[in-house]
Amino acid sequence: MLVGVDDAARVQDRPGMGEGRGMRSDMIRLTGVTAVGHHGVFEFERRQGQPFRVDAELEVDLRAAGRSDALEDTVSYVDIAERIEAAITGEPYDLIEALAQKIAADVLSADHRIEAASITVHKPEAPLEQSFADVAVTVHRTRAELQGGRILTRTAAVGGYDTVSLADQADAAEAGDQHASPSARRGAGSHGVGRGSALRDPDLPASFPVRAVLALGSNLGDSAQILDDAVAALDGSDQVDVLNTSPRALTAPVGGPVGQPDFLNQVVEVETSLSPHALLDVAQRIEAEHHRTREVRWGPRTLDVDIITYAGAHVDSPRLTVPHPRAAERAFVLLPWSWMDPIALLDGVPVRQLAAEAADAEGVRREVAP
Numbered sequence: 001m002l003v004g005v006d007d008a009a010r011v012q013d014r015p016g017m018g019e020g021r022g023m024r025s026d027m028i029r030l031t032g033v034t035a036v037g038h039h040g041v042f043e044f045e046r047r048q049g050q051p052f053r054v055d056a057e058l059e060v061d062l063r064a065a066g067r068s069d070a071l072e073d074t075v076s077y078v079d080i081a082e083r084i085e086a087a088i089t090g091e092p093y094d095l096i097e098a099l100a101q102k103i104a105a106d107v108l109s110a111d112h113r114i115e116a117a118s119i120t121v122h123k124p125e126a127p128l129e130q131s132f133a134d135v136a137v138t139v140h141r142t143r144a145e146l147q148g149g150r151i152l153t154r155t156a157a158v159g160g161y162d163t164v165s166l167a168d169q170a171d172a173a174e175a176g177d178q179h180a181s182p183s184a185r186r187g188a189g190s191h192g193v194g195r196g197s198a199l200r201d202p203d204l205p206a207s208f209p210v211r212a213v214l215a216l217g218s219n220l221g222d223s224a225q226i227l228d229d230a231v232a233a234l235d236g237s238d239q240v241d242v243l244n245t246s247p248r249a250l251t252a253p254v255g256g257p258v259g260q261p262d263f264l265n266q267v268v269e270v271e272t273s274l275s276p277h278a279l280l281d282v283a284q285r286i287e288a289e290h291h292r293t294r295e296v297r298w299g300p301r302t303l304d305v306d307i308i309t310y311a312g313a314h315v316d317s318p319r320l321t322v323p324h325p326r327a328a329e330r331a332f333v334l335l336p337w338s339w340m341d342p343i344a345l346l347d348g349v350p351v352r353q354l355a356a357e358a359a360d361a362e363g364v365r366r367e368v369a370p
Contacts, residue, residue: 025115026062028075031055033084035207038092039099042127052088052099053122056080056107059115072343075111079312079345082210083110086313089207090200096121097137104141105151109348110312116142200313202276202320209271210311211243212279213344215324215333216266217304218290219253223264226290226303231268233286234305240282244269246340251332252363253300260300264367267308267336276315276322280307308333309346323347331358339366 033054038046058075065074083106093099100121107117118140126135145151214234218226227248235242246267253260272279283305290303308324315322327333328346334355337344344351355361 025059028058028060028062028077028080029056030058030077030080030084033081033088035085035088037088037090037099039094039096039123040092040127041094045127046092050123050125052096053124054084054088054103055120055122056084056103057118058107059117060111060113061115075114076343076345078211079110080107083107083312085207085210086200086311089204090313096123096135097139100137100139101141101151104139105146106312108141108143108146111345112143112348114143116140200276200310200315202315202317203278205275205278206273206311209239209241209273212270212272212310213308213337214268214270214283215304215306215308215327215330215337216268217251217263217332218302219261219263220300220302224248227264227266230286230290230303230305231266233289234268234270234282237282237286239273240279241271242268243271244340246336248367249332249336249364250367251365252360254330254332254360254363263332265332265336265364267333267340269340276307276310276313276320277317279310280320283307308337328354329358331355331361331364334358335361335364335366 033056034051036049037052038049039052040046040050058080060075062074067073084103087099087103087106093102100119103121104117104119107119108114118138120136120138122134122136124134126132128135141151216227216230231242231245234240249265251263251265253263274282287303287305306324307320307322308327310322313322323346324333328349334346334351335358338352338355342352346354
């Protein structure tokens with residue numbers, strides 16, 4: 001992915017924006033996010049792919065960041081760029097209008113502080129016979145138009161919003177295992193993926209290195225050494241670089257056989273250009289090297305390596321669901337993650353908030369170094 005960032009967050013006069021502040025809005029602008037996608041109405045466009053370029057303008061109140069000069073008081077450019085890249089390379093659309101709306105929804109979902117987003121999608125190699133420089137569409141969407149991670153559509157008949165388009169977000173189903181069939185998990189809970197949502201192709205490598213969060217756990221053998229070895233194995237894998245590791249947590253077992261030992265848990269942030277499935281292959285190879293077996297669900301194990309997030313994208317395949325279907329409820333994932341990255345978000349919700357609300361939070365305690 002190529003990206004040019006107009007890094008300045010600037011104040012602009014924009015009618016209808018910055019409500020309550022004299023129609024003046026702070027703005028973060030990210031320009032020229034470029035990747036290959038397969039959008040278009042023609043079969044050859046779907047087959048061959050072509051470059052798409054996206055510009056994003058985000059309406060964000062930047063006064064707190066201006067005062068504090070603190071990273072946690074502004075929106076992550078990295079997260080926004082990754083979500084845009086994931087949408088470009090993800091599920092194909094016939095129209096760039098639909099792609100623009102998908103990106104707007106993903107960007108608004110990324111951070112609750114984003115009040116509105118203007119998204120321009122460029123298709124410089126559109127199949128036209130005439131000589132031209134570019135084809136582009138621009139959409140402007142606000143947080144008020146966002147529901148369940150999707151944009152509500154206006155209906156002329158009632159002059160309001162059509163919620164029928166959201167009916168395909170099925171009633172919440174009980175979340176299954178990450179490696180199980182996705183059919184019972186779609187729409188599972190407020191942080192799940194609704195049916196009809198755009199999904200990333202799990203076999204498509206990233207156009208540029210993206211970030212992923214993985215959760216590690218062990219309660220058999222020398223768990224501390226096992227986790228250290230697993231982190232080293234991740235960092236030593238092709239196209240995987242470990243960027244950050246959390247403090248470790250001692251965790252009372254959740255579910256599974258009675259009487260099993262406490263777990264040692266850790267969260268790791270990596271940068272990778274592997275596809276989601278290829279990253280899963282790496283995780284399962286490392287598990288196998290530590291003699292991981294799957295005989296008893298939620299039973300004791302030498303090593304668990306789960307993919308929690310991948311480039312801010314959604315993946316739903318027979319092998320893998322991302323974000324992890326139970327991550328938003330697991331304090332043994334959320335607390336170490338929040339210790340590592342206090343401003344982390346999971347589907348637009350602060351990880352610290354989710355950790356505080358998790359039912360198993362009292363059973364998780366930070367490991368004390370010997």
